[in-house]
Amino acid sequence: MTHTELVVWSGLAIGVLFGSTAQASGFCLLRSLANTTIEGDTRKLRAFALAMGVALIGSQSLATVGLVSLDASLYATPTLAWLAVPLGGLLFGYGMALANGCGARALVLLGSGNLRSFVVLVCLGLTAYMALSGVLAPLRLWLESAASLRLAATSLPSLLGLPDWLLALLIGGALLGWAFAAQEFRASPRDWLGGLIIGTLVPAGWYATGVFGFDDFEPVRLATLTFVAPIGESLQYLMLSTGTRLGFGVSVVAGVLLGALATALLRRDWTLRSFDSSTHMLRSMVGGTLMGLGGVMALGCSIGQGLSGISTLSLTSFVAVAGIVLGAQLGIRRPLARSNS
Template identity: 70%
Template sequence: MTHTAVVAWSGLLLGLLFGVAGRLSGFCLMRGLANAWAADPSQRDQRKLRAFALAMVVALLGSQVLVSLTPLSLNDALYRTASLSWLLVPLGGALFGYGMVMANGCGARSLVLLGSGNLRSFVVLVCLGIAAYMTLSGVLAPLRVWLEGATTLTLPARDLPGWLMQAGLGATLARWLPSLLLAGGLLTWALSSATFRASPRDWLGGLVIGALIPSGWYATGVLGFDDFEPVRLASLTFIAPIGESLQYLMLSTGTRLGFGVTVVAGVLAGSLITSLASRGFTWQGFPDHTRILRSMGGGALMGIGGVLALGCSIGQGLSGVSTLALTSFVAVAGIAGGAGLGIRGPLALSKV
């Protein structure tokens, strides 16, 4: 089996595990933020948000351990850029965050819901994939490129360790100091809730999904390493891969399955298998035209915003943060801000 085939099969396996864990645990950043920021204090529930924080801890520490034990370098990851658009990255994050509230879930969650028979998610995913490719290489690409050129700043370093090394710290200390401080803070907050600790559905979901991030780096960066035909270093992310999956369905002849496409297929299959096995598969449609428009608009905003921000709530929030890339923290702040506008802000969708 070639190294590219190994990577493709690895992506399918990781996607299956994500689909199963996502279906059983209800893992979702949007749901976590919505529950935590509910207007009625008596209805607030932070378990899903704490599960996401736990996943960040596992993704971050697992990725750094992987770098320590293997020749893998995360410098080739998409998120570790030498420059940053001060406009597009936070704006893209905000568009994505608002869009996932409109669509009632991010791209990954929409795949999981589609596997359980939710046809609203099908509309979200199609609009997301089309909008993403319009922004990557379609009619919106020239505007994106022009705005990037007009608003790009050179960063002092690609990541937090690089920044600390410039301040005089050694490479090992510069990498582990921010990793342990960030992971320790998130872990302390996540486990400080007795309700969360008593909910194995949530903390197990966070543990499993967090562990998939270093597994993705290992699959593409170690198993996929080849001097003559290198595989692009990547882990779990869902904006461009959903667009690539739609493209593959239409133009598969003469093309080869990539890691992102097999992850998407695996998530859908894992959720479907779990839904059928638990007898939880039910067809769900739209109650009215308003919900259709919200799903279409939410998917489009996530596609555009995810490209501008270089990732989604999983891509930047877990994979990106696991590399300690500076752009990831800016994008995650934008995603949280956009979601806040949709949940409780002046543009809250409950007021529309």
């Protein structure tokens, strides 16, 4: 087995674990924010915080022992597009609320029989590629170049003058401590086990691409869990697979679908669902479109920036996540943004 094949199979396994865990636990940033805002139930939010803390400590541990260099990730940018990144996060977060979940959640729901998510994913993937290299790319590039700031440091530890491992322990420990501080969360293994597993998958992705994918002549790009560009790449691969090579991101997407499908069938939770009205369909289409554009502008989604980006302690990731959370909160508070998944 070549190193590229090993990376692809690793991505498939990581995707299956993510899809299975997210389907069984209901892991979702939007759901966690909505439950906290509307119902005062913080268990899902604590699960996301736990995943963030585990991803951060695990990823920085790999970097500290020299197995991977997180400086090679796409999140370690020397400049901050101070308009495009927060605006992209805002668009993604609001689109996430309109579509009732991010791209990763849409994959899980599609695997569970939710046909509405298919529309969300198609709109997300198409718009993401339009923004990456299509008709929307000039606008994105103009926004990035028109308002950018060269950073004195690319990561929070560099800015504060602290070792990466120390800040990772401080922030990660605080996230874990807050997550387990609530008795109702500790009494909900579905939530804390889901957060623990998904958080572990982030350093697993860094390891798969950075260690399994290491080769002097044909290195694999360092990457881990993220879903905006990979969903677009998956659509492209389905159409143009002849003569192209399967990559880590596409294999993760396929794995999420398979994992969610298998778990839904095992739990007898697989049910075909469709749109209730034309307005519902339009909301999903707009939500997917906003997530595709916003995710590219923000360099990631609620998983790509919220877990993977934060695990690198990138300053850009903190800005992007703030925009995503703000956009989601604006969407949650609008009646048209809420409907059953």
